[in-house]
Amino acid sequence: AAGVIQSPRHLIKEKRETATLKCYPIPRHDTVYWYQQGPGQDPQFLISFYEKMQSDKGSIPDRFSAQQFSDYHSELNMSSLELGDSALYFCASSPRLAGEYNEQFFGPGTRLTVL
Amino acid sequence: LAKTTQPISMDSYEGQEVNITCSHNNIATNDYITWYQQFPSQGPRFIIQGYKTKVTNEVASLFIPADRKSSTLSLPRVSLSDTAVYYCLVGDRTTGGGADGLTFGKGTHLIIQP
Numbered sequence: 001a002a003g004v005i006q007s008p009r010h011l012i013k014e015k016r017e018t019a020t021l022k023c024y025p026i027p028r029h030d031t032v033y034w035y036q037q038g039p040g041q042d043p044q045f046l047i048s049f050y051e052k053m054q055s056d057k058g059s060i061p062d063r064f065s066a067q068q069f070s071d072y073h074s075e076l077n078m079s080s081l082e083l084g085d086s087a088l089y090f091c092a093s094s095p096r097l098a099g100e101y102n103e104q105f106f107g108p109g110t111r112l113t114v115l
Numbered sequence: 116l117a118k119t120t121q122p123i124s125m126d127s128y129e130g131q132e133v134n135i136t137c138s139h140n141n142i143a144t145n146d147y148i149t150w151y152q153q154f155p156s157q158g159p160r161f162i163i164q165g166y167k168t169k170v171t172n173e174v175a176s177l178f179i180p181a182d183r184k185s186s187t188l189s190l191p192r193v194s195l196s197d198t199a200v201y202y203c204l205v206g207d208r209t210t211g212g213g214a215d216g217l218t219f220g221k222g223t224h225l226i227i228q229p
Binding site (some may be wrong): 004033035042043044045046047048055056058088090092103104105106107108109111 | 153156157158159160161164202215216217218219220221222
């Protein structure tokens with residue numbers, strides 16, 4: 001079965017640089033979520049999109065922005081990178097099922113290292 | 116969202132049944148209880164969800180007492196590959212459904228030994 005695709009899988013950047021992470025949801029999933037997981041930490045929700053509109057917002061820094069495109073893929077843009085941004089970034093997707101629990105399907109993650 | 120409390124770590128042996136209990140004293144009427152599993156360097160994976168009594172699927176069982184202030188995830192006959200972090204989440208059906216983000220608390224590190 002198709003899964004969530006994230007690219008790149010690994011990324012190394014220097015402080016103050018920018019980075020763009022991409023997420024391709026499971027086909028027919030219209031909702032995308034972004035999470036950040038620092039070393040030894042639990043996943044922290046950043047932001048979500050439904051039908052290309054921002055739906056929910058978590059602890060996303062102002063230096064980060066994201067969007068969802070017409071083909072439902074999403075990009076997380078990170079600027080002025082800091083050492084503390086080094087983390088695993090997960091994207092998840094879910095279908096919108098009225099009255100049902102929408103299980104979130106997570107991708108393999110992008111490991112970002114800021115030097 | 117209701118706060119959850121789980122043991123930080125547990126260990127067991129292959130072939131044993133493992134029960135992980137989660138406390139959620141402030142659970143609201145509309146809240147459901149959901150468990151996710153996460154292997155190192157992988158994204159979390161949905162295991163099971165329930166509202167009350169008992170739910171069972173091919174992977175696990177979830178026991179929820181009448182007062183719903185706690186729940187127990189039961190993993191039958193664990194194997195080495197069940198070594199992972201297990202997260203208990205509590206929220207209403209829109210949590211993770213209406214495009215709401217999931218709030219992961221401190222999960223339980225389960226270690227299975229041969």
